[in-house]
Amino acid sequence: MRAVREAAALLAVAAAGGGALWVVAFGLEYRARWDLCVVAGVAAALCWRLTRLVRPPPDPVVPQPDSGPGGDGLLLLTGLESRLSWGATDADRFRERVRPLLVELADYRLRTRRGVDPDADPDRARQILGEPLWTLRTAPPARSPSRAELTALVAALERI
Numbered sequence: 299m300r301a302v303r304e305a306a307a308l309l310a311v312a313a314a315g316g317g318a319l320w321v322v323a324f325g326l327e328y329r330a331r332w333d334l335c336v337v338a339g340v341a342a343a344l345c346w347r348l349t350r351l352v353r354p355p356p357d358p359v360v361p362q363p364d365s366g367p368g369g370d371g372l373l374l375l376t377g378l379e380s381r382l383s384w385g386a387t388d389a390d391r392f393r394e395r396v397r398p399l400l401v402e403l404a405d406y407r408l409r410t411r412r413g414v415d416p417d418a419d420p421d422r423a424r425q426i427l428g429e430p431l432w433t434l435r436t437a438p439p440a441r442s443p444s445r446a447e448l449t450a451l452v453a454a455l456e457r458i
Contacts, residue, residue: 311343314339315339323335401435404434
């Protein structure tokens with residue numbers, strides 16, 4: 299159904315473009331061939347459609363968190379730091395609080411920065427994330443990662 303609507307829109311733009319070209323030529327007292335006007339209209343419509351297909355997606359809108367009374371995000375960063383520090387010592391806390399946050403962040407960065415949906419294209423997502431992040435995303439760890447492992451995970455997230 300979408301293809302039919304797109305074809306109808308393309309033909310409408312082609313007809314309008316060809317008609318406009320013929321009217322301009324007629325107004326300038328030039329007898330334009332109608333078939334050339336139609337071809338010019340189709341060419342203009344195809345250029346319009348192809349331009350719409352190849353334009354880059356809009357820049358992602360990054361939501362600005364409520365940064366608290368200081369206005370500098372200190373409250374948000376303190377909360378994240380607290381989660382990470384507790385997650386490094388308690389495996390259950392890591393699985394329940396830190397891992398979902400890291401997975402959500404990895405998925406968000408894959409979608410917005412690379413245009414990859416990890417559920418639709420898992421092979422490409424795995425290639426971009428690397429094994430440690432992919433393993434974290436697909437299987438909950440049996441233990442909390444060490445500080446060095448956690449640092450490597452955050453560094454991998456920053457590279458996405």
